[in-house]
Amino acid sequence: MTSESVMAFLAEYWLIFLSILGLIAASAFFSGSETALTATSRARMHTLEANGEVRAGIVNRLIERRDRLIGALLIGNNLVNILASSLTTSLFLGLFGDSGVAIATIAMTVLLVIFSEVLPKSWAISSPDRFALFVSPVVRIYVAIAGPLSTAVNGIVRVILGIFGVTLSNDEPMLTAHEELRGAVNLLHREGAVIKADRDRLGGILDLDELEVSDIMVHRTSMRVLNADEPPEAIVRTILESAYTRMPVWRGSTDNIIGVVHAKDLLRALAEPDMEPANLDITKVVQKPWFVPDTTNLKEQLNAFLRRKGHFAIVVDEYGEVQGLVTLEDILEEIVGDISDEHDIDIQGVRQEADGSIVVDGGVPIRDLNRALDWNLPDEEATTIAGLVIHESKSIPEERQAFTFYGKRFIVMKRVKNRITKLRIRPAEAQQPAE
CATH class of the missing domain: 3.30.465.10 (Uridine Diphospho-n-acetylenolpyruvylglucosamine Reductase; domain 3)
Known part of the structure; x- marks a missing residue:
């Protein structure tokens, strides 16, 4: 074909050229939207929606039915790709004859890979949240139209997979919410976005369900306890010299805990008129002990401390024998690390x-x-x-x-x-x- 005939042909078929370019742009839109909406952070979208971002709400509703969303986008993407390739092949056949099929195949492969796949997906993955917010209004309208077709396609896919014994279920995720959070925190720590201290604190919160009080309790061999039968002066001196505000009191046997004395209660008792340490009856000062099983997990124990507004519990085994003690501070230290004050004893462990x-x-x-x-x-x-x-x-x-x-x-x-x-x-x- 001469140059004049080519120009005449292009002038005649300019609408087809514009249609092909429009279809490539639509393919880029579908590819980028699919990548952004599947990679976007659901947590960030929920935060943005709570802060009044309307488009974030649209994104959340779209990804609630991910299979319907992806199916609709894939249908649209394949539809425009096939139509663009067909128009290009038809156009090139008129320009180059039989060799136009090969030329159209090569040209469309290059154009679709670069402009409809790599470029939009790279753009979307570099900023998935922003990209998802931008495309969500248009995608919502498209999914409302193509959604029923996507649902039908998904149904056919499930039937075919069911023949081969494969069952698709959206009810049970592969990872629990805790595992997803832990994995995200560890990944961010490795990438340098979360410092070690913050990772440990978040990990401590997630570990509360997995740890029992026996894992963090002060063992009975390390407990500071008071013998109720000792002279009152010795008991008072021991409490005042101790670094602890609460101490268990036993009588007859260390397994027979009769109460817990609080230093403030002791001081109030000593402040009574005509009260001398030698006259103190420690059994009238102690509070009723609270016994908890050693198999109680830390989440349950923390909630129990908060409900009872308590700070101190005696840990016993299944036979009722004292194994140790646990405090509210012990559980909090599992989250925030060691808590020290001016009265803590520095132990070189x-x-x-x-x-x-x-x-x-x-x-x-x-x-x-x-x-x-x-x-x-x-x-x-x-x-x-x-x-x-x-x-x-x-x-x-x-x-x-x-x-x-x-x-x-x-x-x-x-x-x-x-x-x-x-x-x-x-x-x-x-x-x-x-x-």
């Missing part, structure tokens, strides 16, 4: 050595080590670091005995009777002869 090793008291909780040092030691079978060593070694180790597991070298430094009281921990690859 973890010490960094010059050679890079860590010297740890046996009673240090595994969770505290994991938080402080960003380790991942398991805490399902044991609560303390000494308990982990005993569990993994299946024995009560001797002093200077060493074990390697979970990428760490554990060396028993001190043992008192059957209790491991001090350990040295270093990376497994940095093994040295046991001390």
